[in-house]
Amino acid sequence: MYKKTLFCFSFLLISLSILAQKPQKLSSNQIYEKIQKLNFLGSALYVAAHPDDENTRLIAYLANHEKARTAYLSLTRGDGGQNLIGPEIRELLGVIRTQELLAARSVDGGEQRFSRANDFGYSKHPDETLEIWDKDKVLADVVWAIRTFKPDVIINRFNHRTPGTTHGHHTSSAMLSVEAFDLANDKTKYPNQLKNTSVWQPKRLFFNTSWWFYGSREKFAKADKSKMLSFDIGTYYPLKGLSNNELASIASSQHLCQGFGRLTTRGSQTEYVEFLKGDFPKDKKDIFSGINTTWNRVKGGGDIGDILYKVEENFDFVNPAKHLPALLKAYELVKNLKDEHWKKIKSKELKAIIKACAGLYLEASANSSSTTPNSVVNVNFEVLNRSKISMELASIKVLPGGNEIKKGLDLAPNSKKNFKENITIGALDYSSPYWLSTPWDLGMYKVADKKVIGNPETKRPIQVQYNLLIEDKEVSFTIPVVHRYSQRDKGEIYEPFEILPKVTTKLKNKVVIFSEEHSQKVSLEVRSGAKNVKGTVSLQVPNGWQVSPNEIPFDIEQKGDVQVVDFKVTPPNAQSEVVLKAVAKVDGESFDKELVEINYEHIPKQSVLLPSEAKMVRLNIKKQGKRIAYIQGSGDAVPESLRQIGYDVIEINPKDINDKNLEEFDAVVVGIRAYNVLPELQFKQKYLLDYVKNGGNMIVQYNTSRRVDVKAPFELKLSRDRVTDEHAKVTMLAKNHSILNYPNKVSESDFNGWVQERGLYFPNQWGKEFTPILSMSDKGESTKTGSLLIAKYGKGNYMYTGLSFFRELPAGVSGAYKLFANMLSVGKEESKKETIKM
Numbered sequence: 001m002y003k004k005t006l007f008c009f010s011f012l013l014i015s016l017s018i019l020a021q022k023p024q025k026l027s028s029n030q031i032y033e034k035i036q037k038l039n040f041l042g043s044a045l046y047v048a049a050h051p052d053d054e055n056t057r058l059i060a061y062l063a064n065h066e067k068a069r070t071a072y073l074s075l076t077r078g079d080g081g082q083n084l085i086g087p088e089i090r091e092l093l094g095v096i097r098t099q100e101l102l103a104a105r106s107v108d109g110g111e112q113r114f115s116r117a118n119d120f121g122y123s124k125h126p127d128e129t130l131e132i133w134d135k136d137k138v139l140a141d142v143v144w145a146i147r148t149f150k151p152d153v154i155i156n157r158f159n160h161r162t163p164g165t166t167h168g169h170h171t172s173s174a175m176l177s178v179e180a181f182d183l184a185n186d187k188t189k190y191p192n193q194l195k196n197t198s199v200w201q202p203k204r205l206f207f208n209t210s211w212w213f214y215g216s217r218e219k220f221a222k223a224d225k226s227k228m229l230s231f232d233i234g235t236y237y238p239l240k241g242l243s244n245n246e247l248a249s250i251a252s253s254q255h256l257c258q259g260f261g262r263l264t265t266r267g268s269q270t271e272y273v274e275f276l277k278g279d280f281p282k283d284k285k286d287i288f289s290g291i292n293t294t295w296n297r298v299k300g301g302g303d304i305g306d307i308l309y310k311v312e313e314n315f316d317f318v319n320p321a322k323h324l325p326a327l328l329k330a331y332e333l334v335k336n337l338k339d340e341h342w343k344k345i346k347s348k349e350l351k352a353i354i355k356a357c358a359g360l361y362l363e364a365s366a367n368s369s370s371t372t373p374n375s376v377v378n379v380n381f382e383v384l385n386r387s388k389i390s391m392e393l394a395s396i397k398v399l400p401g402g403n404e405i406k407k408g409l410d411l412a413p414n415s416k417k418n419f420k421e422n423i424t425i426g427a428l429d430y431s432s433p434y435w436l437s438t439p440w441d442l443g444m445y446k447v448a449d450k451k452v453i454g455n456p457e458t459k460r461p462i463q464v465q466y467n468l469l470i471e472d473k474e475v476s477f478t479i480p481v482v483h484r485y486s487q488r489d490k491g492e493i494y495e496p497f498e499i500l501p502k503v504t505t506k507l508k509n510k511v512v513i514f515s516e517e518h519s520q521k522v523s524l525e526v527r528s529g530a531k532n533v534k535g536t537v538s539l540q541v542p543n544g545w546q547v548s549p550n551e552i553p554f555d556i557e558q559k560g561d562v563q564v565v566d567f568k569v570t571p572p573n574a575q576s577e578v579v580l581k582a583v584a585k586v587d588g589e590s591f592d593k594e595l596v597e598i599n600y601e602h603i604p605k606q607s608v609l610l611p612s613e614a615k616m617v618r619l620n621i622k623k624q625g626k627r628i629a630y631i632q633g634s635g636d637a638v639p640e641s642l643r644q645i646g647y648d649v650i651e652i653n654p655k656d657i658n659d660k661n662l663e664e665f666d667a668v669v670v671g672i673r674a675y676n677v678l679p680e681l682q683f684k685q686k687y688l689l690d691y692v693k694n695g696g697n698m699i700v701q702y703n704t705s706r707r708v709d710v711k712a713p714f715e716l717k718l719s720r721d722r723v724t725d726e727h728a729k730v731t732m733l734a735k736n737h738s739i740l741n742y743p744n745k746v747s748e749s750d751f752n753g754w755v756q757e758r759g760l761y762f763p764n765q766w767g768k769e770f771t772p773i774l775s776m777s778d779k780g781e782s783t784k785t786g787s788l789l790i791a792k793y794g795k796g797n798y799m800y801t802g803l804s805f806f807r808e809l810p811a812g813v814s815g816a817y818k819l820f821a822n823m824l825s826v827g828k829e830e831s832k833k834e835t836i837k838m
Contacts, residue, residue: 022494026356028317029239035312038349040067042293045149047177048157049169051078051097052255055208056108056248058271061233063109071111073145075173076119084259084634095433096257099603102456103254112456115141116445121756122724123168124778130172132443142176145454146184147197150341152291155206181205181277196451203291204278227275229284234269245269256602298339304330320357321387327354328473359386362479364464369483370498372530377423385411390471397465398423431498432609434458461499498607500529504595505582507614511812513644514571515621522569524582528556535586544572571618582612615812622743623821624828625666633674641809657684667697667824672806675703675710685711693794697826702761702802713793715767721784723758723776731775739822742829750815759803762786797826
């Protein structure tokens with residue numbers, strides 16, 4: 001029986017991605033572990049810069065072996081990275097990575113915090129990072145995190161003493177943590193925060209060092225370790241049937257959009273932390289040594305500890321409900337604690353344990369996954385007491401602001417109670433990630449409500465408070481309203497319940513390129529968030545551009561249905577870049593948001609509301625060739641961008657490539673990181689190179705340099721060279737090469753307006769057959785000449801580029817379009833001349 005229990009728990013962890021949206025139901029083992037954590041009053045805060053920076057081994061060790069309340073403070077949400085599982089980038093990628101972090105914490109037992117810092121991409125020095133981030137605001141957020149979480153121990157992932165040797169975000173996170181360690185206890189610093197929290201002084205600060213920071217294992221072995229603590233984080237947890245490092249691997253594997261799926265590991269493994277500030281622990285094997293982590297830490301806690309330590313010592317795995325009287329007694333005492341910090345934390349933990357011991361199931365499921373403000377929603381309620389203890393549902397209350405509904409239902413053992421209520425929804429804010437509700441800038445998100453800064457996600461809009469009498473003791477449980485349904489091919493599904501606009505609109509293309517003066521059709525989707533919605537929709541553009549008609553009526557009967565309308569947009573004669581906005585009107589109310597739904601199985605469904613707008617670019621561009629084959633790698637929007645300027649782009653599966661089917665294409669383009677993620681490409685490379693040899697053009701976009709061979713026709717070695725300053729000066733090395741002159745003249749001004757970066761993972765060694773086209777560098781660094789290389793191979797041309805076209809084209813950067821069109825047209829000038837002669 002015991003082995004079976006362990007297996008079930010292990011299976012639950014491994015299946016976490018499938019069950020990501022379902023409510024947690026605890027086994028006896030899990031209840032016992034929660035009681036162990038309940039009896040430990042110590043906390044640790046781990047600090048780094050991005051999702052995936054965190055050391056899940058150490059977080060899991062602190063949360064599960066030490067039983068400490070442990071949180072990861074990631075200064076950013078990873079908005080500036082790449083996405084291995086889909087097309088979302090920038091702020092939408094940040095939404096995905098936020099949820100992946102929460103999934104990781106649900107495995108390793110930690111909690112999650114953030115700052116308002118926006119991940120603007122790779123940074124080479126903390127000076128640049130802290131200037132773009134607004135150092136004072138991010139420092140304030142770190143202080144806020146310390147003051148609200150109140151950690152005894154802070155651990156930095158990175159070394160604050162080595163600026164310029166690694167990602168600027170990494171070093172900055174450590175520098176800010178070191179500074180905040182002292183400021184958090186100074187009431188003169190960020191005094192406005194003290195309206196909602198109190199000052200706090202952590203006991204000690206560490207740096208999570210390893211051999212990697214020393215350059216080699218040999219150097220680390222010789223290093224002075226007198227100020228270091230070490231732990232064997234390979235400890236085994238019989239209650240889980242997993243070791244700590246297995247748990248950590250499963251947690252890391254939640255970062256799927258970054259390709260972090262990995263094998264689990266087992267066995268002894270040593271982790272080191274270097275002491276930086278505070279009081280040095282007496283026991284170098286115990287990071288909490290000398291810190292009171294018992295119930296005696298809080299005034300009045302001794303009596304609580306007397307009860308709860310006995311529950312832990314005598315826990316009944318077969319019948320955990322046996323402990324409910326003692327748990328209820330402890331809960332009453334916790335409610336009377338004067339220490340508001342521990343009172344809030346331990347009340348929440350105790351109620352979760354009481355709920356689990358009673359086998360108490362509570363659910364509030366709406367008939368659909370969303371509604372609009374000022375509406376009425378039908379909600380199905382289910383309440384079930386699976387213990388023999390006396391229990392009554394006294395009332396329910398819908399939050400926020402709802403009336404209390406009296407129930408007085410006797411919850412007899414294992415007798416399910418179902419009922420329905422029509423819930424009136426007031427004028428609530430829409431559901432959307434709170435940090436995206438206000439326009440943001442390159443380095444910082446803006447959050448109006450200072451109390452929510454650092455929260456991982458927006459609080460669920462509608463919640464239900466169940467007010468129960470358990471053994472005549474008042475205990476309330478608050479749960480979010482969800483939407484529960486089933487699908488034949490997936491089974492039971494839980495989705496978040498959202499408040500969404502009555503109407504949302506979506507411009508089909510986020511960038512519309514006008515390569516000629518002619519008008520273009522611009523399609524707009526109008527989506528209804530309720531039944532029977534009628535209104536009009538219009539497009540707003542600046543002077544010089546024309547839209548016809550002025551507005552178009554729509555009439556949608558079914559909620560969730562979409563009506564597509566078409567406008568004709570006419571550009572000016574001169575080159576121009578403007579923003580086009582869509583506005584729908586219903587009964588005099590305007591709606592200007594687009595609804596973006598992100599739905600992957602490993603994270604809960606996300607509803608994101610963004611401005612409904614698109615970029616219009618009048619671009620004088622010429623091109624040769626028409627039909628392009630595109631091989632997607634880790635996913636990008638380049639194919640759609642090329643279609644915008646008139647190319648016929650066919651996305652092909654590398655498995656389908658043979659010695660004949662590439663002949664029909666004028667060029668073959670390989671998407672970003674294709675050689676990293678598509679092993680089959682190495683088997684098809686001979687066909688691709690034969691295509692080039694026979695006269696075709698092949699463009700290979702960037703791949704990461706780790707353990708990859710792009711199998712170019714000549715020597716080509718990738719590096720980690722990159723130019724992160726999107727404004728860095730670009731010099732034309734091969735001014736007379738056709739790639740800079742035909743069919744469009746490319747000049748230095750065409751590199752104005754680039755976004756996030758110039759490029760990444762440039763080659764740093766190549767054969768003499770390649771011609772470097774451009775040079776560029778970040779401030780204070782050597783010139784990089786490998787951003788765009790071209791080589792004649794047989795009758796065709798092979799090009800490798802680390803320029804970030806995957807960012808620039810979807811952003812509508814005019815110069816990037818001109819250069820890419822020239823790359824696709826290489827060699828066509830000679831063909832055109834030959835045609836004229838004939």
